[in-house]
Amino acid sequence: MFKKILIANRGEVACRLIRTFRRMGIESVAIYSEADEDSPHVNRADEAYCVGPALVRESYLNISTILRIAQESGAEAIHPGYGFLSENAAFAQAVQDQGLVFIGPSADVIATMGDKLEAKRLARLSGISCIPGTDEPLADLEQADKIAAKIGYPLMVKPAAGGGGKGMRIVRHPSDLKDSLKGAINEAESSFGDSRIFFEKYIDGARHIEIQILADLHGRVIHLGERECSLQRRHQKVIEEAPSPSLTPIMRQRIGEEAVRLAKSAGYTSAGTVEFVLDPSGNFYFLEMNTRLQVEHPVTEMITGLDIVEEMVSVAAGIPLRLLQSDVQFKGHAIEARLYAEDSSRGFLPSTGRIRSYHPPFEKEGEVRLDSGIEEGTIITPYYDPLFAKLVVHQPTRELACDRMLNALNECYIRGIETNVHFLASLVNSPFFKKANFNVTTLDEYYEKGFAPVTPLDPSVAIGAAAVMHVKRRGLTSAELSVFIEREPYLVTVTVAQSRYIVTEGDSTLLVETEWKPGDVLFKSIFQGNAITLQVNTQEIKDELLWNGYGATTWVVNRKVGNLIPLMPVKEKVDSPRVVVAPMPGLVVEVAVHIGDVVKRGQPIAIIEAMKMENIIRSQRNGVIENIYVKKGESVIVDQHLAKIG
Known part of the structure; x- marks a missing residue:
């Protein structure tokens, strides 16, 4: 058995590998980029070595440096984890050529099965049904147009290398083909260093x-x-389970x-x-x-x-x-x-x-x-x-x-x-x-446009938690209160008996048991005999409560003050879509407009790459581009101005 293994990865998977190696009595060698110097996987490993700057190509994809570290550290084997070089046949071969053991399949098998086109050919030879599609990478847009018409829409654009949903695009109309191909090629090259892409027939309603x-x-x-693994967003898995509830x-x-x-x-x-x-x-x-x-x-x-x-x-x-x-x-x-x-x-x-x-x-x-x-x-x-x-x-x-x-x-x-x-x-x-x-x-x-927690139709959990927290903060044994959720008032009465709280609102009575203390960020409790935990974000005099995917912002006052709150004016939010801003930090990989261009709502303004994914930033209104504040290759921060629309 090996005595020391280098982990050619980072983050949670590196920590997970370290745990098993330690249980097996194997020393672990971590690598880290300059951006990861203080990351947990660095501290948990038995040894750790800097592999280069923050950029992936200069660090976690730097094969020569990784192999040098492996030799210097005395590692006998390398585990690639997932992502990065885990399905890189050249890396697996280089590890073997250095006299080390690659913990994974052979380089030849990775080259065959890690290449989706080669894997499909072998599957057909093995008598396994495959999705209709191309067996060769697409050469150009003209060829892609012809093949797409032959396969029929909808279809899937996929990278020949890599995984994790990166570089994949669903194309339902011929008019979307050009942009989808371009985005898929760029993302595949950025993520895997391999820009080859191909088509597959897209199956609606698939698992x-x-x-x-x-x-x-x-x-x-x-x-x-x-x-x-069917619950995916943008082809990236979100929730997985075993066994599958859909198989007989x-x-x-x-x-x-x-x-x-x-x-x-x-x-x-x-x-x-x-x-x-x-x-x-x-x-x-x-x-x-x-x-x-x-x-x-x-x-x-x-x-x-x-x-x-x-x-x-x-x-x-x-x-x-x-x-x-x-x-x-x-x-x-x-x-x-x-x-x-x-x-x-x-x-x-x-x-x-x-x-x-x-x-x-x-x-x-x-x-x-x-x-x-x-x-x-x-x-x-x-x-x-x-x-x-x-x-x-x-x-x-x-x-x-x-x-x-x-x-x-x-x-x-x-x-x-x-x-x-x-x-x-x-x-x-x-x-x-x-x-x-x-x-x-x-x-x-x-969840096409995203997700934000909302208050459930029955807000009794939020009302009960807010009322109990109020009396515990003030050391009260009973109280008559107004609990506001946003600006909707609920009149409640609270009585206390040890750690049991009886909250009455109208004809409803809620029994709450909790050991919560002011300052706790988790409100662990039993509501009507059912255990439930709420997360608490205290913001001045208000509490944001989050539980079971729901959310409610509460504000608790005495009844007299509660009668005055509805009379207070509400400050209206100003919506100004004229300035297009970066919704996340990242790298500008394309500016899609010029000053003077006429744009329509939904039209791409720029493309920002963040966390190895390309994000299209679109106009929120019709108008004319008055100014552009960034250039291709620039790094941007959250809410940085990208362009102005007149």
Whole structure:
């Protein structure tokens, strides 16, 4: 077994790898860019070395420097994690050429299966159904026009390399083809250093199902069941679960057998994932193979009891798999929620800054797990992927897993940056998720313009929490109060008996039990016998309460003052769409207009790259471009002026 392994990655996956290596008695070597010098993975590793400047190409994609560090540190093997160089055949070969072990499949297999076009050819030869599309990369727009017309719309533009949803575009009309191709090529080149793209027929209403594969160096291949990965936004997975609620036992057996057959045909070794598209009629088609550890691997670990990273290390060390297919047992249901640094209220744009407050949910072995790459003080920069943690729960049934995930998200308090925590809570609490009635486009359809927590039709939880916090802050044993949610008043009476609070509003009585103290950011309580946690953001005399994907801003006063508040004037917000501003920090990769151009509402003004994703900034009005304040290649900050429209 290896004594020391270098991790060619960063953030939460590096922390997750370190945990398994430490349990196995293996020393870990971390690398970090200048922007990541104080990141948690650097401090948790046994050794850490700077790999270069913040830019990915000069650091985490710098093969020669990574190999030099591996040699200097005495590492015997390299684990690539996911993203960056994890599916780079040249890197895997270079590792081997240096006399080190690449923890993953061989370079040849990565070249074949990591290339989506080559993988489709092999799948067809193996008798596996594939989605109709091109077998060669697209050469130019003229060729693309002809092929698109032949395949038929809608279609998907995809990069031949990489993964993670980057570079993918759905094209429904010929008029959108040119811009989609351009954006896909730029994003693929930026993310993977490979601008090749191809077409696939797009299947409406499809679900995304993937099979976890394990294969050793001695010819044994098994699968560890499937994962449901259909909840995606902009082709990036948001919530995954295992097992899939959409598969029958017969479908589960067939899709697992096909995945194993493909892995054997490819001569695959290590952990890998075979991805399929499931159409509304129950037919499944090969999509691609990921020749690496997947972000969502923890849900499989939860229902099998296996550590996939440990299995990868053992396979790389030449140890035969200890399991036969018949030994793999599945227990319960697991759900993973990806925590992103993004502002859901602004269309899920990336968010950067310093984590000033971090209260993660309590982890419990076998039930609640958090793979995190942050801590208080961590700086989220614009240079890397916005994923910073994965929250995973495991329960005997899917219904119980949904409840446990919702509670864990309510307890996940992060401030200093915007996150998708409350968006995730809203998803888990939604009727379509509880009924497992969704597909790969559900999130884009339901949340096209983003998400912001709103007050539920029954605001009793917010009213009760606000009233109880008010009396506890003032040490009262009873009170008659006006609780305002925005400007809507609710007249309540509160009486106290030890840690039990009786809140009466009209004909309704609410029993609240809590040990909350002033200053606590989590209001952990029991409402009418049901446990619930609310997050509390105190803003002067108001409290913003967040729970289950809902939100309410409350203001509590005595009845006399409450009678006067409705008489106070409301300050109107000024809406001025004339100035186009950067909604996130990033790099200007294109300015799409010139001074004097006539523009229409929705027309692209500029493209900003942030966290390896291109974001089109559009005009909010019709008019004429009066001024342009930025140029291609410039870095911008949040709310920086880009252009002015007259």
